[in-house]
Amino acid sequence: MPDVYVKRTRFPISAERLFAWHAEPEALERLTPPWEDARVIRRTGTIRDVGSRVEIRVRIGPFWRTWISEHTACEEGRMFRDRQIKGPFASWQHTHSFEPDGPSACYLEDRVEYALPMGVLGRILAGRSVRRKLDRLFSYRHEFTARTIGAGRQEP
Numbered sequence: 001m002p003d004v005y006v007k008r009t010r011f012p013i014s015a016e017r018l019f020a021w022h023a024e025p026e027a028l029e030r031l032t033p034p035w036e037d038a039r040v041i042r043r044t045g046t047i048r049d050v051g052s053r054v055e056i057r058v059r060i061g062p063f064w065r066t067w068i069s070e071h072t073a074c075e076e077g078r079m080f081r082d083r084q085i086k087g088p089f090a091s092w093q094h095t096h097s098f099e100p101d102g103p104s105a106c107y108l109e110d111r112v113e114y115a116l117p118m119g120v121l122g123r124i125l126a127g128r129s130v131r132r133k134l135d136r137l138f139s140y141r142h143e144f145t146a147r148t149i150g151a152g153r154q155e156p
Helices: 016-022 026-030 119-148
Strands: 001-009 040-045 053-061 063-075 077-087 091-100 105-116
Touching: 001 119, 016 026, 016 077, 016 091, 016 105, 016 119, 026 119, 063 091, 105 119
Parallel strands: none
Antiparallel strands: 001 105, 040 053, 053 063, 063 077, 077 091, 091 105
16 A cells, blocks of 8 residues: 655645646756755656656766656646656655646645555655655655745745
């Protein structure tokens, strides 16, 4: 059974506008925190293209790994989803949702369903650490998004 991580933030901007910002070609690079040793090596298509892929080189401890994710769903202005094809997790599915809250505000929700390698042992050894890392990553992304689009954010 996968673990679930959710980060949800209210933005005073329309869902369509926030979705469009995330759909820009360099959005993933912008949203990668400066402390993360990760770089996009290759991509096909965009978040709007089901079946498009992104290949990233990530450092995990002293080792470099290849992480390939594939976009599996997109609803223009409302959500897109990607899943890990190859990478450090046993499984990983990330849903980015943009839920309107009136005409000029929305909730951005990042929902990650993931499983660590080695099953229960992986959960025992690294579960808490991975959870903290996810919280730091998505807190950074939501704060960066708020600063970049020139709109404040409000925690629900």
